[in-house]
């Protein structure tokens with residue numbers, strides 16, 4: 001039996017591409033990836049609509065290596081879309097070999113995204129993945145050169161499509177024909193396209209050479225203040241942030257809480273003695289302490305506690321430090 005591995009984000013295009021090939025009696029395994037920047041939630045929901053097997057791979061370590069210096073650079077934010085596609089296709093190619101499959105399917109549509117899905121980009125990602133002749137884009141195949149499985153008639157090219165551009169009409173009609181009623185938009189869900197997250201990530205990359213997954217997870221919560229090259233202070237914005245930051249804190253960090261007023265949880269990753277006054281002042285600033293009042297702040301470090309009396313950081317300082 002002919003077998004394929006489908007790169008499966010869970011977006012409508014990836015669902016249609018996989019389903020189009022499955023309808024040719026080809027055995028399709030869907031493959032999706034997780035990193036700290038995107039997860040498998042969409043893929044898990046979407047795959048139920050077409051009843052295909054889904055494999056989820058955590059590719060964090062390879063992804064972080066690529067993200068340090070993507071060969072084709074970043075998009076508008078910290079999204080290295082071309083290198084990201086190359087990496088995903090490389091991993092899908094390895095899965096194809098491992099499972100004895102014949103080709104890889106993607107839901108890419110020619111011209112749908114001006115930077116990462118023009119003809120040149122599709123060519124670049126395919127070539128750099130090392131699997132150029134094995135990548136089938138069923139939604140736009142008729143606008144592209146036939147690949148090996150088409151030339152050898154394992155795939156009936158006449159059943160493939162020639163969709164081009166950003167419109168969604170053809171996809172929506174196809175989804176209706178396939179009985180697919182619930183679907184996600186093509187983009188979304190990648191934190192690397194978020195401007196605030198990207199600013200924080202850029203700051204992390206430029207101040208901390210040796211970063212780990214916890215450092216990246218921390219970027220998702222609270223307000224972040226860069227007060228010196230060595231010191232970054234994170235202030236929870238609400239209960240949910242406070243709880244997440246508490247879960248991520250380690251005994252190497254400094255943590256702060258106001259004791260005589262309700263206030264945020266403040267975390268200084270890998271903090272030092274010298275950071276205590278500024279962190280206390282930020283803690284008071286975002287607490288319910290009355291303006292101009294000094295508040296009591298409890299600092300914990302390595303299981304030792306210290307009570308600091310501090311007034312709030314000024315608005316100007318906060319604006320100067322915020323990332």
Ligand code: SF4
Nearest residue numbers: 079080081084190192
């Ligand atoms: S948006 Fe994110 S997940 Fe999608 S291709 Fe770009 S970097 Fe990769």
